[in-house]
Amino acid sequence: MIPAKFRWEWKLTDDKLAAEWAGRLGIPLLVARVLLSRGWSEEEAARFFRPADEEALEDPLLMKGMPEAAERIRRAIAAGERIRVYGDYDADGVTSTALMIRLFSVLGASFDTYIPHRSLEGYGLNLLAIDAAAEAGVSLIVTVDNGISAVEQIAYARKKGIDVVVTDHHEPPAVLPEAVALVNPKQPGCPYPFKGLCGAGVAFKLAHVLLGRPATEFADLAAVGTVADLMPLIGENRIIVRMGLDRMRREPSAGIRALAKASGTEPKDLTSGRIGFGLAPRLNAGGRLERADGAVRLLTTEDEKEAVMLAEQLDRLNSERQRLVDVTVEEAERMWQAKKAEHGGNGPEVIVLHAAGWNAGIAGLVASKLVERHYRPAVVLAHDPETGKCKGSARSIDGFDLYAALTDCAHCMEHYGGHQAAAGLTIEVDRIPELERLLHDIARERLTKEDRLPKKRADLLCELAQVTLESADGLAALEPFGNGHSTPRFLLQDVTVRESRTMGKEGKHLKVTVERDGCSLEAIGFGMGHLAEKLPAGRSLDLLGELSVNEWNGSRRVQFVVQDLASSETLWIDRRKSADPWSLLESWAARAEGRFVVLCASSHLAEEVSGRGVLRDAEVYAYTEPASASSLAAAAKETVMEDVHPAADSRLVLFGLPDNEADQRVLADWLSKEPGWGSIMLMASPSRQRENPVWLQRRHFAEGYALFREQKTWIDGPEGFLRKAADRLGLPLASIRLMQDVFEELGFIRASGAERTLVSEPPKRNLEESQRYRKMAGQAEAASFPDWPLERLKAWAAANKS
Known part of the structure; x- marks a missing residue:
């Protein structure tokens, strides 16, 4: 199995x-x-089979706030006002910012850009950044991929004489900021038909309005942002990504060309998968470890040499990011194992870990790795000893609404946000034990047995x-x-x-x-x-x-x-003819990943197995132990523990098959109780010296009856006729005596004291009607069991499981 x-x-x-x-569609049935x-x-x-062209795009003016946003930006450009594009440090924010740079450059705007530092400033608009904008003479801030929740910050900007146009795609809060314009397809009352745009997608629609035509030259950036931000590739997103991929394959920008090569591919071979696993991690790396400005420059430069240099820098940062993730994951794993031991082996239902020195920018990646390893929700936090605060990310599993769970623990945290599968949070370090306890209780209550299996x-x-x-x-x-x-x-x-x-x-x-x-x-x-x-x-x-x-x-x-x-089938491996069973057994045990059980022909052999090196950790039993069946079944149940993966390899070795009915019943009873094995290996016992007895066959009984009929009358004793009959047939005397007893039981021979006489007209009966014959046949069958062909043994095992 x-x-x-x-x-x-x-x-x-x-x-x-x-x-x-x-x-009707002219497509394969599959x-x-x-x-x-x-x-x-x-x-x-x-629609999947129609061209991804401009006509398939939605009307951007249907988006609530779009006309007001476009009007304010046009007025600022015409008046020569200073505009600041305020972006975000992830790949969606970087591509959104780059798109606006390219757009405003075409429009001749007076502008600059600002992306906050992930660790020092955090996500979104902040008051210090607004002060800096005011000092620089900025009169209009255009946010991309952020701003929909910045109620306080936008009110502060207004007091500073700065207008704000928000373009965002995140879930709007109950109270919206009082901006000059809010452009977000998810905001209440927005009639725009497609709600799944990313930040770069919203910027792409703004560019459409400001240019007065579809901004196809920016489709590459919108496509990268869409894929990198894990937006659903349906509806308008599918069209944008197809247009963007086509452009990147045919006319890649200097930055896309350099970034593709840095990730090990060519622009002509780009796919959504290669964007997600090649380009996006490198664009994200700058914002995770340093500042995101280098990624923005890469996507906007027209200088091939600069693009190559910047792509190589991001590639090195991505390698460092990977190294940091690996190191942090292993540190987190050690902490988790220690926590499990502290809690009696299983640990809390939700993994909650924190440490000073961890990078908050990779917390989500580390949490994802822990979820992959243990398939339970994980919260990973970077602790700042100076402030006593921890910032980090959480990732969940199917069936556990992470945002809902955090909402039930909101009083523990300074800030949190996210959705069902992922979240970010800030918490005082001394509140972490309470958060862990609450999440444990929530998960234990809400997760079913099925939810716990990936x-x-x-x-x-x-x-x-x-x-x-x-x-x-x-x-x-x-x-x-x-x-x-x-x-x-x-x-x-x-x-x-x-x-x-x-x-x-x-x-x-x-x-x-x-x-x-x-x-x-x-x-x-x-x-x-x-x-x-x-x-x-x-x-x-x-x-x-x-x-x-x-x-x-x-x-x-x-x-x-x-x-x-x-495979529901158990793999049977026949190694009964192996010349070196011990080496084979030790090699098989060394490769075992799950349960490894050796069932031995004798207690002596079981002791020898248990004392051998790598086999000391195996479960070893013998047929001759009366409790074998129940103890093995119990052992099977005891090993179904929290962190034994359901796909773990389970191996059974039958080290010497039983040659008697009693031990065979033990094996049959056990096999009927076991849930199934990944593989079963058959091995001959190295110490078994068995003399094969002569088991009488039907021809032997026919030959013996002929001698009895020839003799007609004889005396039952160790010498005389019975000895001569044994010599003539080449059989032991006991075999001749057994024949005599079977024939006597069937009424073919009549006994009178020691005298035996063949009945002249015996009844018509079969050998199988004799109890002695049936017992002998059963013993013969049992004795031959260790030598049965593999297919016959498999059929016997299947019959005893049904």
């Missing part, structure tokens, strides 16, 4: 309707099924016959993929392994060919090379993953990228 690492979920689709869609499973209407589905959602259950190159190419038409519109994921059930092997450096990856109903498919599992030995030909598998196209030497073929796999 190979348990899945995740809890799988998928949807059922109306295949008849999907077939109709496929015919693509139609995906669109149907995601809840799109046929009209919405059709899950992966598949779009649908897919037949192997539908996994074709045509389908993979059709799915590519649904790009770009990202948050809210993820790469389609499929579940392949009950496929059979044709062959499997490791691949890549040090065999870290898995390559397996599966088949079903005459169709075959090559599947790749990155980081799954350790599973190759568990996937022999013929094993049944379920696979969860994505389709991709492998291009090599001019040929193209579809392949399956495995994200998780499972």
Whole structure:
């Protein structure tokens, strides 16, 4: 058995309707099924295959506050007023700021920009920055990616004689600031049809109005901001990202070209995924560790050499960011393990950790890593000893509304904000224990058993016959993929392994060919090379993953990228003919990740196993112990603990199979109680010296009866006729005596004292009617059990589980 690492979920689709869609839209059936499973209407589905052009964009003047914002900015430009663009330090804020620089440069505005320092100033408008703007003669501040919550700060700016135009996309608070204009599609009363724009997306719409046409030349920045800020890639975002990708591939700016190369790709090969995992982390790195100004300059410079220099700087900062994250994660992990030990092994339901010296700019990344490792909500805080305050971030799991939980703990914190899956907070260090206790209680109350298992959602259950190159190419038409519109994921059930092997450096990856109903498919599992030995030909598998196209030497073929796999079958490994069972056993134990149980043929062998090096930590039992069945079943239950992953490898070694019915009943009773094993290895006991007894077969009884009929009458004793019969048949005297007793029991022989006489007209009866014969046959069968063929043993085990 190979348990899945995740809890799988998928949807059922109306295949008849999907077939109709496929015919009308001219798309592969699998693509139609995906669109149907995601809840799109046929009209919405059709939009995926239309060009992403200017006509598909929404009217920006529908956005509440847009006319007022545009009018105030035009008036400022015409009057030569000093404008300050006030941005944010993340990738969305950086691209928003860069977009405004490029826009205001085209419009001939008198302007400058300001992005606060993450650690020293924090997010959004602040009073000191407004004082600095007033001293610089700024009369208009235009915020990008912030400002919707800055009630106090905007009121302060107004007193200083500075107007503020807010462009933002974050959730509006109950009380809005009194700005000259508020541009945010999420604000109450805004009729704009699409609410999912990022900060750069809102700036892109403002540029449309100020230019009097769609600002397609800025689509690259809007696309990067949209992907980097994890906006849903649906509706207008999908159009913006497609337009931006097209521009970056065809006419990349100096900054995009340099940034792409720094992240290991070429502009022509950019995708939403490469933006999210390559460009965005580097743009974020400046704001996380230093200031974000370098990232803004990179996105606005036209000098190729400067762009390369700036991209290299961000790449180095990103490497340093990665190093800091790794170091902090390991420090946090040690703290968490200590906390678990302090709380009796499991620890609180929510991970809450803080330390002086940690960087608040990477707290969210560290929290995400902890969630990945332990699958429980995590709060990571950087402590400032001088102020006594801690700032940081929190990340959650499916089923636990983090923002709601923090709201219930609001009295503990100085500030918090966020949404269901992520949040930021500021708290006094001495209030952290209270916060941890409250979050623990909330999580224990609200999280179900199912919530505690990580899950992966598949779009649908897919037949192997539908996994074709045509389908993979059709799915590519649904790009770009990202948050809210993820790469389609499929579940392949009950496929059979044709062959499997490791691949890549040090065999870290898995390559397996599966088949079903005459169709075959090559599947790749990155980081799954350790599973190759568990996937022999013929094993049944379920696979969860994505389709991709492998291009090599001019040929193209579809392949399956495995994200998780499972098999309900236990893997049986027959090593009964091994010349060195001890080395084999120790090697197998050293590679075990979960439970490792050795069931031995004798107590003596069990003692020997327990005393051997790497085997000292194994669970070792013997058939001869009366409590084996119950103790092993109990041990199975005791190991289902909090941090034993449900997909952990569980291995069982049958070290010498039992050769008697009593021990076989112990094994059968135990197997019937066990939930299942990842693998079972059969090994012959090295110390077992068994003389194979001569078990009488039907032909022996026929030969013996012929001798009895020839003799007719004889005396039952150790010498005489019985001894001669044993010599003639080459059998032990006990075997001849057993034949005599069986025939006597069946009425073929009549006894009178020591005299035995063959009945001349015996009754018609079968050997199986004799109790002695049945007992002998059962003993013979039990004695042969250790030598049964593997398939027969597997069938016996299955029968005893049912």
